[in-house]
Amino acid sequence: MTRLVLIDGSSYLYRAFHALPPLSNAEGEPTGALFGVVNMLRATLKERPDYVAFVVDAPGKTFRDDLYPEYKANRPPMPDDLRAQVQPMCDVVEALGMPILRVPGVEADDVIGTLALAAAGEGIDVTISTGDKDFAQLVRPGVALVNTMSGTRTDSDEAVIAKFGVRPDQIVDLLALMGDAIDNIRGVDKCGPKTAAKWLAAYDSLDGVIAAAPEIKGKVGENLRAVLERLPLNRTLATIRTDVPLDVGAADLRLREPHVETLRALYTRYGFVQALKELDGGSANGVVPARAAIGRAGSGFVAPAATAADAALDPALAAPGAYEAIFDAAALEAWIARLREAGIFALDTETDSLDPLRASLVGVSFCCEPGRAAYLPLAHDYPGVRAQLDRDQALDLLRPLLEDAAVRKIGQNGKYDLHVLRRHGIDVAGYADDTLLESFVLDSGRARHDMDSLARRELGFQTTAYAEVAGKGAKQIPFSQVAIDDATGYAAEDADVTLRLHRVLSARLEAEPGLLPVYRDIEMPLVGVLARVEANGVLLDGAELRRQGADLGRRMLELQQRATGLAGRSFNLDSPKQVCALLYDELKLPMLVKTPKGQPSANEEALEAIADLHELPRVILDYRGLAKLRGTYTDKLPEMVNPETGRLHTSYQQAGAATGRLASSDPNLQNIPIRTEDGRRIRTAFVAPPGRKIVACDYSQIELRIMAHLSQDAGLVAAFEAGADIHRATAAEVFGRRLEEVTGDERRAAKAINFGLMYGMGAFGLARNLGISRGEAQDYIALYFSRYPGVRDFMERTRAHAREHGHVETVFGRRLWLEYISRGTQAQRAGAERAAINAPMQGTAADIIKRAMVSVDGWLQPHRERALMILQVHDELVFECEEGFVDTLLAEVTARMTAAAELRVPLVVDSGVGDNWEQAH
DNA sequence: TCCGGACCGTAC
DNA sequence: GACGTACGGTCCGGAT
Numbered sequence: 014m015t016r017l018v019l020i021d022g023s024s025y026l027y028r029a030f031h032a033l034p035p036l037s038n039a040e041g042e043p044t045g046a047l048f049g050v051v052n053m054l055r056a057t058l059k060e061r062p063d064y065v066a067f068v069v070d071a072p073g074k075t076f077r078d079d080l081y082p083e084y085k086a087n088r089p090p091m092p093d094d095l096r097a098q099v100q101p102m103c104d105v106v107e108a109l110g111m112p113i114l115r116v117p118g119v120e121a122d123d124v125i126g127t128l129a130l131a132a133a134g135e136g137i138d139v140t141i142s143t144g145d146k147d148f149a150q151l152v153r154p155g156v157a158l159v160n161t162m163s164g165t166r167t168d169s170d171e172a173v174i175a176k177f178g179v180r181p182d183q184i185v186d187l188l189a190l191m192g193d194a195i196d197n198i199r200g201v202d203k204c205g206p207k208t209a210a211k212w213l214a215a216y217d218s219l220d221g222v223i224a225a226a227p228e229i230k231g232k233v234g235e236n237l238r239a240v241l242e243r244l245p246l247n248r249t250l251a252t253i254r255t256d257v258p259l260d261v262g263a264a265d266l267r268l269r270e271p272h273v274e275t276l277r278a279l280y281t282r283y284g285f286v287q288a289l290k291e292l293d294g295g296s297a298n299g300v301v302p303a304r305a306a307i308g309r310a311g312s313g314f315v316a317p318a319a320t321a322a323d324a325a326l327d328p329a330l331a332a333p334g335a336y337e338a339i340f341d342a343a344a345l346e347a348w349i350a351r352l353r354e355a356g357i358f359a360l361d362t363e364t365d366s367l368d369p370l371r372a373s374l375v376g377v378s379f380c381c382e383p384g385r386a387a388y389l390p391l392a393h394d395y396p397g398v399r400a401q402l403d404r405d406q407a408l409d410l411l412r413p414l415l416e417d418a419a420v421r422k423i424g425q426n427g428k429y430d431l432h433v434l435r436r437h438g439i440d441v442a443g444y445a446d447d448t449l450l451e452s453f454v455l456d457s458g459r460a461r462h463d464m465d466s467l468a469r470r471e472l473g474f475q476t477t478a479y480a481e482v483a484g485k486g487a488k489q490i491p492f493s494q495v496a497i498d499d500a501t502g503y504a505a506e507d508a509d510v511t512l513r514l515h516r517v518l519s520a521r522l523e524a525e526p527g528l529l530p531v532y533r534d535i536e537m538p539l540v541g542v543l544a545r546v547e548a549n550g551v552l553l554d555g556a557e558l559r560r561q562g563a564d565l566g567r568r569m570l571e572l573q574q575r576a577t578g579l580a581g582r583s584f585n586l587d588s589p590k591q592v593c594a595l596l597y598d599e600l601k602l603p604m605l606v607k608t609p610k611g612q613p614s615a616n617e618e619a620l621e622a623i624a625d626l627h628e629l630p631r632v633i634l635d636y637r638g639l640a641k642l643r644g645t646y647t648d649k650l651p652e653m654v655n656p657e658t659g660r661l662h663t664s665y666q667q668a669g670a671a672t673g674r675l676a677s678s679d680p681n682l683q684n685i686p687i688r689t690e691d692g693r694r695i696r697t698a699f700v701a702p703p704g705r706k707i708v709a710c711d712y713s714q715i716e717l718r719i720m721a722h723l724s725q726d727a728g729l730v731a732a733f734e735a736g737a738d739i740h741r742a743t744a745a746e747v748f749g750r751r752l753e754e755v756t757g758d759e760r761r762a763a764k765a766i767n768f769g770l771m772y773g774m775g776a777f778g779l780a781r782n783l784g785i786s787r788g789e790a791q792d793y794i795a796l797y798f799s800r801y802p803g804v805r806d807f808m809e810r811t812r813a814h815a816r817e818h819g820h821v822e823t824v825f826g827r828r829l830w831l832e833y834i835s836r837g838t839q840a841q842r843a844g845a846e847r848a849a850i851n852a853p854m855q856g857t858a859a860d861i862i863k864r865a866m867v868s869v870d871g872w873l874q875p876h877r878e879r880a881l882m883i884l885q886v887h888d889e890l891v892f893e894c895e896e897g898f899v900d901t902l903l904a905e906v907t908a909r910m911t912a913a914a915e916l917r918v919p920l921v922v923d924s925g926v927g928d929n930w931e932q933a934h
Numbered sequence: 935t936c937c938g939g940a941c942c943g944t945a946c
Numbered sequence: 947g948a949c950g951t952a953c954g955g956t957c958c959g960g961a962t
Contacts, residue, residue, distance in 0.1 A: 207961070587956055589941055608941065616942060641943060644955055670951050681953045684945035772949035840947055851950040887946045
C-alpha cells in the first residue's frame with residue numbers, strides 16, 4: 014500500500030528543544046533540538062514511506078488570528094538557542110530528500126489536515142507524525158498518528174478513546190472545554206481532560222454539554238456557565254481545517270534520494286556520531302538494521318521489537334540480541350564468564366519491597382552488551398512456576414564476580430542494590446558508575462533522573478512500567494509472583510537500559526572536565542558511604558517517645574477543649590479551612606495574611622498577627638505546635654524502627670536536592686526539631702546504647718564562610734580570620750558599634766541580614782522578618798552593602814553569570830542549571846535569581862560535607878566495631894562511639910571535616926558528646 | 935478507597 | 947511577588 018507520512022515539524026522542534034538537554038557541538042552551536050529532530054527523521058525514514066512532507070508554519074496571519082486576535086498572544090518569542098537550529102534543521106530535511114511544506118497564511122496543522130484527508134481519500138495510507146494531541150481529531154481508517162518521541166501510535170477510535178476517553182470526533186469538543194494555555198485559548202476553569210471527557214461521555218457533544226450546562230453542579234458547573242458563550246469559538250479554533258486550498262498533493266511529495274555528502278557534512282558539523290555511522294552503513298534511507306531487543310519478554314527470550322522508531326532513537330544501539338532467563342548453573346556460569354570477560358556490566362536487583370533494608374531478593378539481572386541481557390530468577394513463587402536455581406547457591410557462584418573490585422559495576426541508584434545484596438551476604442566491590450548520579454551531576458536543576466525519564470530523554474525508549482508486570486494499587490502483586498517471562502522482560506530491560514544510559518551519559522560527562530571530578534571524586538565514592546550510614550541506623554528510645562507522645566496528647570486535649578469553649582462550638586483545629594472560617598467569617602477578626610493563592614491564611618504569621626485581639630489564635634497556635642510534634646515525630650518514629658535491627662534507618666537521596674545537598678526520607682531525620690524546648694526533647698530519644706556515646710560534629714557558619722570565600726570581601730574574611738562571632742561582627746560593622754557595644758536586637762538584625770542575603774532576600778522580606786518598616790530594612794541592606802562591598806559585587810557577578818550561562822557553579826565545579834533565569838514570568842525569573850545566589854553557597858557546603866564524609870568513612874572502616882557514622886544533617890555529622898574511643902573519634906573527625914576544603918577563611922568544626930543527640934549539642 | 939494539590943511546619 | 951533547599955503531616959475534593 015502506498016504510504017504518506019506528514020511530519021509536524023514545528024511540534025517536534027519545540028518538543029525536542031524542551032525535552033533534550035542543551036547539547037552543543039564542538040563550536041558551541043546549540044544542537045539539542047536538532048539532534049532530537051534528526052533522530053526522529055531517521056526513524057521515520059526507516060519506515061520507508063513513499064511520500065513524505067515536513068510541514069512547518071509560515072510567518073503571517075492565519076484565519077485563527079482573524080477569528081480571535083488574542084490567538085497565541087501569550088507565546089513567548091522563540092528562544093535564540095532554538096532559532097539557531099531552524100536553518101540547520103531545514104538543511105538536514107532537504108538533504109534527507111524530504112520536501113518541506115510551508116504555506117503562507119495557513120498553519121502547519123491545517124496543511125497537514127488537508128493533505129491527510131485528501132490522500133486518505135485517494136486510498137493512500139496516511140501517518141501523521143506529531144507530538145500534538147490535537148491531531149487525534151483526524152484519526153480514522155487510513156489516518157493514524159505516531160509520536161516518534163514517545164514511541165506511541167494512535168490509529169483507531171479505540172486507541173483515541175483509550176488515550177483521551179472520547180472518540181476522535183469529540184476531540185475538538187474536548188479541546189474546546191479544556192482550553193489551551195499555550196495558544197491562549199481560555200477553556201472552562203478547573204476542567205481538565207478528565208472532566209471534559211466525563212461530560213462528553215454524558216452529553217455526547219459540546220452542544221450537548223452547553224444544553225446541559227444549567228444542570229451541572231459544583232464549582233466547575235459555575236465555571237462552565239461563565240464561559241458558555243465562547244465555547245463554540247474555542248471549538249472552531251481547535252478544529253484542524255481539512256479544506257484549505259493547496260497547490261500540492263501527495264503526488265508532489267515523493268521521497269527523493271538523500272544527498273549523502275551534504276548529510277555527512279551536516280552530521281559531522283553537529284557531531285551526530287550515530288547518524289554518521291548509519292550513513293556510512295548506507296542505511297539512511299535504506300534497509301532497517303536488525304532491531305535489538307528492548308521490549309517485552311516472551312518465553313524466556315525476547316519478543317520482537319516494539320517499533321523501528323524506538324531503535325533508531327537509541328544512539329547506543331548495537332547488535333541484535335535477546336533477553337534470557339537463567340535457570341541452571343551452567344547458564345549462570347556462562348554469564349558470569351561473559352561478564353567477567355567484559356570487565357564492566359550493568360546490574361539490577363528485583364525484590365519484594367521498595368525499602369532495601371526490608372527487601373528480599375527475588376532476582377538479579379545483568380547486561381554487558383546493549384540488547385543482550387539476562388535475568389536470574391531466584392525466588393519467584395506462584396502456582397506452576399518453573400524450578401529456579403537455589404538462591405544461596407546462585408549467590409555463592411556470583412560472589413567472586415560481585416566482590417571483585419576489578420570488575421566494574423554500573424547501576425541506576427545502585428545504593429539500593431548494594432543494600433539488598435549486602436543483606437543477602439554479598440559485599441559488592443567495584444561499584445563504579447551510577448546513571449542516576451551521572452544525570453544528576455550533568456543536569457541538576459533541569460531534568461529528572463529516574464530511569465524512565467532518562468531512557469525516554471537520552472535513548473528515546475519508553476521503558477516497561479513496573480505496573481505493567483506487577484499491576485498497581487490494590488491489584489499489585491509482589492514481584493515474586495510476577496511470571497518469570499514478564500519479569501525477565503522487565504528486569505533484563507532495566508539492566509540493558511542502564512548500560513545504554515551509562516554509555517551515553519558517561520560520554521557526556523567525559524566531555525565536561527569541570528563536572529567529572531564532582532562525579533568521580535565526590536558522588537561515586539559517597540554511594541557506599543551513604544549505604545553504610547543508612548545501614549548503621551540510630552538507636553531510638555521508643556518508650557521515651559511514647560511518654561512524650563502521651564504528654565503531648567494530654568496537653569492537646571486541654572487546648573482543644575479551650576478552643577471549643579472560646580469558639581462556642583467544636584471545630585477541627587487541624588483544618589486550616591475551618592480555622593479560617595471560624596476566625597475570619599464568624600469572629601470577624603481581621604484578615605492580614607494571604608496564602609500564595611490569595612486565599613485567607615491560617616498560618617503561624619496570620620494567627621500571630623491577630624493573637625492580641627482574641628484568645629483563640631494563641632490556643633490554636635499552641636495546639637498546632639504540639640500536634641506537629643506528635644503527628645510527625647513522637648508517634649511516627651517508633652513505628653519506623655526496623656524489627657530486624659531494632660534501629661531507625663533513614664534513606665538518603667543522593668540526587669535529592671538540586672544544589673547537591675542530600676535529602677533524607679522514610680523517615681526524614683534532617684528535620685528533627687531543635688528550636689523549641691518541646692521539640693528539642695525529641696532528640697533525647699536518639700540515644701547511644703550502654704557503653705557508647707553520641708558524638709555530633711558540625712560546621713560553624715559554613716555557608717557564610719563560603720560567602721566570604723566566594724566574595725573575597727575583605728571585611729567578612731577578616732571577621733572570620735579573627736574568629737569573631739560573625740553576627741556580632743556584622744552588627745558592629747553595620748550599626749557602627751564596638752563589638753562589646755552591640756545589643757541583642759542589633760545582633761538579631763545582623764543575623765537576619767546575614768541569612769537573608771544568602772537566600773536572596775529583599776527589603777520586603779527582611780522587614781517582615783524583623784518587624785520593621787520596609788524603608789528601615791532597605792537602609793540596613795544598603796548599609797550592609799556599603800560595609801561589605803565585596804558581597805554586593807559577588808551577588809551581582811553571580812546573577813550575571815547565571816543569566817549568561819544558564820547555570821551557576823560551586824567551588825568544586827558542581828553545576829546547577831536555572832531553567833527560568835532568562836525566561837518565564839517575572840516572578841519565575843526573580844525566583845531563579847534567588848536560587849542562583851543561594852546555590853553556590855548551599856552547594857559548596859554540600860560538596861564539602863560530602864568530601865568530609867568520604868574521608869571520615871575511609872578512616873572509620875577499620876574501626877567500625879568502635880564507632881559508626883549514623884546521621885548527616887547538611888552541616889552536621891553524627892556518630893555512635895564507644896566511650897573509650899570518643900577522644901580519638903573527635904580528633905580524627907574534626908581534622909577530616911576541617912581539611913575537606915581549603916577556603917580563603919578557616920573551616921571551624923564544633924562538636925559535642927552525650928548519651929543522646931540532645932546532649933551532644 | 936486512592937490520589938494529588940493546598941496548606942502548614944520542621945530542619946539547615 | 948517579596949527567603950534558598952528539602953520531607954511529610956492533615957485536609958479535602960475528585961478520580962477510581
